[in-house]
Amino acid sequence: MIPAADLEDDDSRADVSGEIRLPATLESTGPVPARCEIAIVGGGVMGLSIAYYLAQRGLTDVVVLERGYLAEGASGRNGGGVRQQWSTEINIRLMQESVELCRRFAVDLGVNVWFRQGGYLFLARNAKEVARLEKNIGLQNRCGVATRMLDPKAAQAIVPEIDITGVVGASYNPTDGILFPWPFLWGYARQAAAHGVKIFTQTAVNTIAPASGGGYTLHTPRGALHARRVVNATGAWSPKLAAMLGVEIPTYPIRHEICSSEPLKPFLKPMVSELSSGLYCSQSMRGEVVGGVTIPGHASTYAMGSTLEFLATYARRLVRLMPILGDIKILRQWAGPYDQSPDGNPILGATPEHPDFFLACGFVGHGFMMAPIVGKLYGEWLTGGAKHEIFERYTLTRFRDGASLDAGYEKEDFNIG
Ligand SMILES: Cc1cc2nc3c(=O)[nH]c(=O)nc-3n(C[C@H](O)[C@H](O)[C@H](O)COP(=O)(O)OP(=O)(O)OC[C@H]3O[C@@H](n4cnc5c(N)ncnc54)[C@H](O)[C@@H]3O)c2cc1C
Structure with a gap:
């Protein structure tokens, strides 16, 4: 976390012309x-x-x-993920507008948020998950979001590092993205x-x-x-x-854990997410692989400590999906609360x-x-x-x-x- 004093000194302002006034404090x-x-x-x-x-x-x-x-x-x-792949029309439409606001953020507010539209790739490992993605894609397309269904090989063409063994389909929307x-x-x-x-x-x-x-x-x-x-x-x-x-x-609060790796050469364009395990990962502008995984059955808590269970589960799932990451070093692990609604x-x-x-x-x-x-x-x-x-x-x-x-x-x- 960044202490307040450091906020005054950050140099992340976008290089935009004179109109935007920023306060001294x-x-x-x-x-x-x-x-x-x-x-x-x-x-x-x-x-x-x-x-x-x-x-x-x-x-x-x-x-x-x-x-x-x-x-x-x-x-x-959080993981900074911004997507339009949702299952209800109202959330899809809200997120279409939010993506537009994210795109304009640096110019409108004078701060570079490193927004990158590398897409979101959701992977399905069984027919039920494929049906779920297909149903959502139909609705997303009707709302004007260009999500499409991919077979495993086409998904691998987007991220060649993915091991598609057991993957039966994927949904991909190229205008989803991540930000800092x-x-x-x-x-x-x-x-x-x-x-x-x-x-x-x-x-x-x-x-x-x-x-x-x-x-x-x-x-x-x-x-x-x-x-x-x-x-x-x-x-x-x-x-x-x-x-x-x-x-x-x-x-009620549910702790969600997340971690970040050593920086690697850029290789991962979209946010990749696996429906069955809740694994997700993306690569930051600095090259870190940032991701998490669902640990089911946790009681509601405000505790924000980190667990070995998370790290072990994440490591297993990540390496199954991208074996090339087998030797990657995790540099930082942390947690935050989801405000879970029923x-x-x-x-x-x-x-x-x-x-x-x-x-x-x-x-x-x-x-x-x-x-x-x-x-x-x-x-x-x-x-x-x-x-x-x-x-x-x-x-x-x-x-x-x-x-x-x-x-x-x-x-x-x-x-x-
Ligand atoms: C691990 C993780 C990954 C996530 N990934 C994503 C993602 O990829 N994309 C996405 O969209 N969302 C993601 N989220 C969710 C997202 O971070 C939250 O939904 C969002 O940040 C909520 O913002 P907020 O301002 O409502 O709450 P918060 O950021 O929690 O802010 C609430 C603030 O209220 C303050 N506060 C509490 N009580 C008081 C009080 N009595 N008086 C004064 N201040 C008080 C707290 O200190 C806190 O700063 C993720 C969350 C986690 C934990």
């Missing part, structure tokens, strides 16, 4: 202001994306409160701060209570803040924050009990890639613009009475890699 110091229009709790990618889009639309009386440093949570610990997560956060943070948003790190929200006369009072070590509206963007900690207001959120979809919008308390949580293993579009849509809605259908579909109430599940609500079943 990113983070605010001293006490929090007495009042603000919107307080965003959580300085991960979701909170910062929302802050940026609010500010971009002129709502700058916004305060971001992060208990640690920016990217302390899942946002600083940290500068993505810095881009949002810098631009939000440049527009006047106050970002406080090392500032935990310890309590929230409804204030007499409306809004909420948030207590932090830097003093109390009255906010007319609050956004809960605390990722896997969202249930804890919501519980301070008596709101129950059915998400149906694999996020929870958005206001809560029925508190119409000025908004949720941006339950993003499981895809919150990074969805942050650009979710932040943009939240920015529009909370500044008086259009309310996108995601705020009607992905409500908290869908879990309470099953109503929206019964009304044709689609469950996302492609939470892989």
Whole structure:
């Protein structure tokens, strides 16, 4: 993780011409202001994306409160994968827009996020998995995503290092990609701060209570803040924050481990993911192979330690898939929390009990890639613009009475890699 002080010195800005203003300092110091229009709790990618889009639309009386440093949570610990291969139309369409925002990020926000569209290659090892991919491809194609089904040899033509023994088919979309997560956060943070948003790190929200006369009072070590509206963007900690207001959120933290190898000569263009094992790996711009694997059956936990079980499972799966990596050295291993929702979809919008308390949580293993579009849509809605259908579909109430599940609500079943 990068300490806050180092953020000031990074030189990852894109070489773009003069229009973009970057603030001299990113983070605010001293006490929090007495009042603000919107307080965003959580300085991960979701909170910062929302802050940026609010500010971009002129709502700058916004305060971001992060208990640690920016990217302390899942946002600083993920694989940076950005894909449009999903199983529901709404998620495919959201991700089409998010990919477009990722493509423009360096120019729009002045930070190079090393976005590379090398594609995503999903490998199937049995007929059931092939059928699942084919069904998704049909829907993706109808939405305008150029995913195609490949036979094993065609998959191997894309990544010659893959051993296709036991592989029976693959799906491939060339416009999926990967990016470097940290500068993505810095881009949002810098631009939000440049527009006047106050970002406080090392500032935990310890309590929230409804204030007499409306809004909420948030207590932090830097003093109390009255906010007319609050956004809960605390990722896997969202249930804890919501519980301070008596709101129950059915998400729970699941530890996901990931690791990074010594740098190798560039050889791996797409993100490769195996449906059966949940193995995924990509190669960073620095040459490291970055990847993980699903370890089923783990209890919900906030523990973020690393395990030998993960390393052994990952190594076995990776070397079965790409025997050429048998001698590769793993340099770093870490873990982060998925904010697991019961149906694999996020929870958005206001809560029925508190119409000025908004949720941006339950993003499981895809919150990074969805942050650009979710932040943009939240920015529009909370500044008086259009309310996108995601705020009607992905409500908290869908879990309470099953109503929206019964009304044709689609469950996302492609939470892989
Ligand atoms: C190993 C791994 C791999 C992943 N791979 C991908 C991927 O390839 N692509 C993808 O799109 N997604 C991926 N994800 C998921 C993605 O990282 C998350 O969905 C996303 O980062 C969530 O962002 P967030 O801002 O909601 O939460 P977070 O980044 O967790 O931010 C929440 C913040 O809230 C702060 N906070 C908590 N409580 C308080 C409080 N009381 N007061 C103040 N601050 C508080 C925390 O310190 C934290 O910084 C992966 C996740 C993991 C763990």
